Amino acid sequence: MTGDPRLVVISNRVAVPKARGAAGAQGGLAGALHAALKDRKGLWFGWSGEESESGRTGHIDTQTSDGVTTATLDLSQRDIDEYYNGYANSTLWPLFHDRLDLAEYERETAKGYERVNERFAELGAPLIDAEDIVWVHDYHLIPLGERLRSRGLKNRMGFFLHIPWPATRMFVSLPYHERLVRTLLFYDVVGFQTQEWLESFLHYCENELRAEVDKASGTVTFEGRTTIARAYPIGIDWEHFSKLGENGEARQAQQRLISSTRRRIAMIGVDRLDYSKGIPERIDGIGRFFDKNPESIRDLVFIQIAPPSREDVGSYQEIRAALEQKCGQINGARSEVDMVPIRYVNRGYSHAELFGFFRGAKIGLVTPLRDGMNLVAKEYVAAQDPEDPGVLILSRFAGAAAQLKDAVLVNPHSPDDIAHAIRIALDMPLDERKRRYEKMIATVRDDNVQNWTRDFLRDLSEA
Numbered sequence: 001m002t003g004d005p006r007l008v009v010i011s012n013r014v015a016v017p018k019a020r021g022a023a024g025a026q027g028g029l030a031g032a033l034h035a036a037l038k039d040r041k042g043l044w045f046g047w048s049g050e051e052s053e054s055g056r057t058g059h060i061d062t063q064t065s066d067g068v069t070t071a072t073l074d075l076s077q078r079d080i081d082e083y084y085n086g087y088a089n090s091t092l093w094p095l096f097h098d099r100l101d102l103a104e105y106e107r108e109t110a111k112g113y114e115r116v117n118e119r120f121a122e123l124g125a126p127l128i129d130a131e132d133i134v135w136v137h138d139y140h141l142i143p144l145g146e147r148l149r150s151r152g153l154k155n156r157m158g159f160f161l162h163i164p165w166p167a168t169r170m171f172v173s174l175p176y177h178e179r180l181v182r183t184l185l186f187y188d189v190v191g192f193q194t195q196e197w198l199e200s201f202l203h204y205c206e207n208e209l210r211a212e213v214d215k216a217s218g219t220v221t222f223e224g225r226t227t228i229a230r231a232y233p234i235g236i237d238w239e240h241f242s243k244l245g246e247n248g249e250a251r252q253a254q255q256r257l258i259s260s261t262r263r264r265i266a267m268i269g270v271d272r273l274d275y276s277k278g279i280p281e282r283i284d285g286i287g288r289f290f291d292k293n294p295e296s297i298r299d300l301v302f303i304q305i306a307p308p309s310r311e312d313v314g315s316y317q318e319i320r321a322a323l324e325q326k327c328g329q330i331n332g333a334r335s336e337v338d339m340v341p342i343r344y345v346n347r348g349y350s351h352a353e354l355f356g357f358f359r360g361a362k363i364g365l366v367t368p369l370r371d372g373m374n375l376v377a378k379e380y381v382a383a384q385d386p387e388d389p390g391v392l393i394l395s396r397f398a399g400a401a402a403q404l405k406d407a408v409l410v411n412p413h414s415p416d417d418i419a420h421a422i423r424i425a426l427d428m429p430l431d432e433r434k435r436r437y438e439k440m441i442a443t444v445r446d447d448n449v450q451n452w453t454r455d456f457l458r459d460l461s462e463a
């Protein structure tokens with residue numbers, strides 16, 4: 001990619017080399033961005049994930065590894081509380097995932113969000129050269145483009161939203177909703193995961209902001225500026241992920257899973273412990289399956305891997321407690337001395353281990369109540385044995401469902417629907433499993449993260 005301008009990525013989280021925590025717990029964004037930056041000798045700027053007062057003094061920690069330079073700042077406890085735990089994860093996250101019941105609207109956290117975005121602009125602007133292309137990610141940093149422009153930056157600037165964009169009737173419950181959208185229109189390109197989220201955004205621009213929206217060309221013109229708004233469904237790093245199967249760590253993990261489950265069929269779920277992922281609802285569906293099929297109890301085991309996340313936010317503490325209770329109830333009622341139906345694991349695993357677990361599990365349960373994309377669904381497909389593939393049960397409310405139509409699609413709110421999907425998966429003959437797998441693997445392979453980056457950056461270069 002020599003000759004291309006340098007890429008500067010700005011996001012809340014940065015995958016700093018040798019950072020603490022397993023890759024599996026970092027979610028899709030980290031892996032996707034690292035792949036994008038690697039061949040562009042790019043710069044990745046964001047929060048270190050650490051708490052200290054040094055960010056106030058302007059201290060930035062810089063490291064270069066694998067051709068990627070990372071520049072990170074620490075945040076103070078107050079900034080973390082108001083910006084990350086507060087406005088980003090107690091206001092925008094629940095609202096954008098249709099959980100108005102959990103969304104908190106506090107003036108102080110809104111101010112903290114603005115303040116930290118301003119700090120990112122203040123410390124980030126000097127790192128950006130005139131020719132650089134700037135790509136800002138996710139709901140933590142929506143106003144950053146406007147803040148950088150107010151400092152005189154004329155660079156091409158794009159923004160990608162990794163989570164859904166809510167329907168207008170939900171979004172208008174946010175105080176100062178118009179201000180947030182106005183700042184978004186300071187970017188040259190704004191990307192969404194699916195056509196559905198894009199349409200919700202355009203609906204708002206047209207009907208609330210009264211901007212000029214051209215759906216055919218995917219542009220929004222407002223106060224003399226034109227922004228391209230399009231859907232760019234994110235993919236996995238196919239090349240890298242599919243090779244993990246040759247790795248000893250993946251094989252060992254697969255063996256561990258198979259030998260520990262003996263002759264039972266393993267079903268697996270892997271999610272950050274988040275209420276949007278529909279884990280308690282999934283457990284209800286599994287409970288319903290056992291109620292209806294008590295003879296299957298010795299034939300099946302469900303493994304839920306759920307590394308804790310955003311632990312300082314009350315709604316996350318509640319979901320964790322609710323999930324522990326549900327798993328306990330089902331296991332208490334259904335276990336035998338030599339058999340437990342649900343294994344609930346509160347830790348993250350490496351990508352290679354997850355590959356092995358996915359390959360060893362004959363059913364993948366990915367049932368979020370709402371999800372921007374969901375890369376676990378794609379990884380599950382990518383890890384399957386083409387000669388004997390497992391079945392993906394996928395929520396129709398995940399962005400991935402728009403692409404993986406050959407999964408068994410379910411309504412994650414309905415325990416009966418989930419129970420029925422498990423029955424379908426268990427009974428599915430090999431030729432149908434292969435047919436569905438072949439269609440899905442073509443999408444997972446072709447709509448990979450490299451193509452996602454290429455498409456977004458192409459539009460940004462031409463904007």
Ligand code: F6P
Pocket residue numbers: 013026027028029030138162163309310372
């Ligand atoms: O899905 C949104 C997202 O920000 C991902 O991009 C990221 O991997 C995940 O959530 C992790 O969240 P956090 O940074 O809050 O741990």
